[in-house]
Amino acid sequence: MKNQTSKYFKYAVGEIILVVIGILIALQINNWNEARKLNIKESIYLKGLKADFEQSNLALERVIKKTSRVSKRVDTLVSLIKKNGNELSVIQIDTLISGSSGFTVFMPSEGVINDIIGSGKLDMVTNKVLREKIASWDADLKMIREFENLGKTISNNYSNHISQYFDLANFKFNEPTFLNDKRHQFLNDHIMTNYMARIFGNSMTLNALYREKTTEIDTLIGIINTELK
Known part of the structure; x- marks a missing residue:
C-alpha cells in the first residue's frame, strides 16, 4: 500500500508539474502574441508619424x-528708399511694396500625433526621445507661434499705414497704384521704415526658428527609421 500510495503521489505531482508547465508556456505564448500585436501597432503609428513629419518639413520649406522672400524684399526697399528714393520709378515702388508685407503660419501635419495623445496611447511609443517629443509637441511650437502672431500684427499695421500712399483701384485700369504726388512724404516716412525694419527682424527670427524645427524633425525621422528596422 505504501509503495502504491507513493506511486500515486509521484504521479499526481508529475501531473501538477506538467499542468504548471503548460500554463507557463501558454502565458509565454500569449505574452509573445501581445508583444507582437503591440509591435505591429507601434510600427503603424511610427510609419504614420514619419509621413506626418515629412509633410511638416514640406510646410516648413x-x-x-x-x-x-519678404525679408529680402523689405530690406531691398529700405535700402533703395534711404539711398536713392527719388530715382525709384512708380513701377519699381509698386513692385517692391507688393512683396514687402505678409505673414507666415507654419501648419504642421499632426494627425497621428493628435491621435496618439488624444487616445492615451503615448506609452505605445517605446523610444523615450520620440515619446517625449510627441508629448511636448505643442509646447515646442510656442515660440514659433508667438513670433508668427507678432509678424501678423506688424504686417497688418504696416499695410494699413502705407495704404495712404496707394490707390489700389488703379489696378482695374492697369495703372500704377503708387500716388506719385505723395513721393516726398513716402520717402521720409520713418514710421513706415520702422515697420519695415521690424518685419525684417521678425522674418529673420522666424526663419531661424523654422530651420531649427526642420533639424529637429529630421532627427525624429532618423529615430523612426532606426526603430522601424
Whole structure:
C-alpha cells in the first residue's frame, strides 16, 4: 500500500508539474502574441508619424521661402528708399511694396500625433526621445507661434499705414497704384521704415526658428527609421 500510495503521489505531482508547465508556456505564448500585436501597432503609428513629419518639413520649406522672400524684399526697399528714393520709378515702388508685407503660419501635419495623445496611447511609443517629443509637441511650437502672431500684427499695421500712399483701384485700369504726388512724404516716412525694419527682424527670427524645427524633425525621422528596422 505504501509503495502504491507513493506511486500515486509521484504521479499526481508529475501531473501538477506538467499542468504548471503548460500554463507557463501558454502565458509565454500569449505574452509573445501581445508583444507582437503591440509591435505591429507601434510600427503603424511610427510609419504614420514619419509621413506626418515629412509633410511638416514640406510646410516648413514653404514658410521659410516666404519669410525669406519678404525679408529680402523689405530690406531691398529700405535700402533703395534711404539711398536713392527719388530715382525709384512708380513701377519699381509698386513692385517692391507688393512683396514687402505678409505673414507666415507654419501648419504642421499632426494627425497621428493628435491621435496618439488624444487616445492615451503615448506609452505605445517605446523610444523615450520620440515619446517625449510627441508629448511636448505643442509646447515646442510656442515660440514659433508667438513670433508668427507678432509678424501678423506688424504686417497688418504696416499695410494699413502705407495704404495712404496707394490707390489700389488703379489696378482695374492697369495703372500704377503708387500716388506719385505723395513721393516726398513716402520717402521720409520713418514710421513706415520702422515697420519695415521690424518685419525684417521678425522674418529673420522666424526663419531661424523654422530651420531649427526642420533639424529637429529630421532627427525624429532618423529615430523612426532606426526603430522601424
